[in-house]
Amino acid sequence: MRRSAHCGICGSLKIALKSGKLRCVPCRQRYAREYYRTSEYRRTKQRQLYVFRKYGVRMEELEQLLDRQNGCCAICKKNWRACVPAKHTPYEKVFLHHLCIDHDHDHERGKVRGLLCNSCNTAIGLFEEDGIRFVNAMLYLQSKTAIDERLSSQCGFQTS
Numbered sequence: 001m002r003r004s005a006h007c008g009i010c011g012s013l014k015i016a017l018k019s020g021k022l023r024c025v026p027c028r029q030r031y032a033r034e035y036y037r038t039s040e041y042r043r044t045k046q047r048q049l050y051v052f053r054k055y056g057v058r059m060e061e062l063e064q065l066l067d068r069q070n071g072c073c074a075i076c077k078k079n080w081r082a083c084v085p086a087k088h089t090p091y092e093k094v095f096l097h098h099l100c101i102d103h104d105h106d107h108e109r110g111k112v113r114g115l116l117c118n119s120c121n122t123a124i125g126l127f128e129e130d131g132i133r134f135v136n137a138m139l140y141l142q143s144k145t146a147i148d149e150r151l152s153s154q155c156g157f158q159t160s
Contacts, residue, residue, distance in 0.1 A: 047096065055101055057112050066095055066115055073099065074114035083117035105129070 005014055007024035014022035036042055048059050072079050083098045100121040104111040116124070127133045 047094070051096075051101070055103055055112055057101075062096070062101065062112075062115070065112070066099070069115060071095075073117040073120055074102070075116055075120040078117055080115075080117070084119070086118035086121075 005022065006012065007014055007027055009027050010024060012024050012026050014024050016022055051057060051059060051062065073083060080095045080098045085097045086100055087097045089097060098117065099115040100118060102113045102116045102121060104113060
């Protein structure tokens with residue numbers, strides 16, 4: 001009996017695998033999404049593989065780093081549960097949904113510097129990891145505050 005080249009469920013054209021088997025891509029993707037959604041084991045495994053592939057570290061090392069940071073962002077010191085999640089997911093609440101892995105872009109994998117909340121990670125990215133720009137921004141904020149205080153005491157009005 002010859003198999004049909006079209007899917008019996010969605011009617012899409014099937015593709016031929018190297019083994020000669022036919023697979024419907026849309027149905028296979030739908031199955032994979034459903035399996036990912038319902039399988040905590042698969043989500044955990046995929047997250048571990050992604051982190052290792054991208055950053056060269058294991059999840060256990062990241063959990064140890066989180067413990068060394070007392071469960072907080074390395075810059076603002078907010079607890080990871082209080083940080084706005086960078087990744088919205090209906091499935092679970094894992095610290096990696098609230099904290100970003102900060103790594104050195106100039107070096108190879110494995111150069112993880114710390115775990116940052118989305119706001120602090122974005123700030124570093126916008127300043128292009130340039131320490132001089134951070135110092136200049138800090139000096140600007142301090143001088144702006146001093147100017148605002150002098151103006152409000154001299155003129156009797158509040159600045160925002």
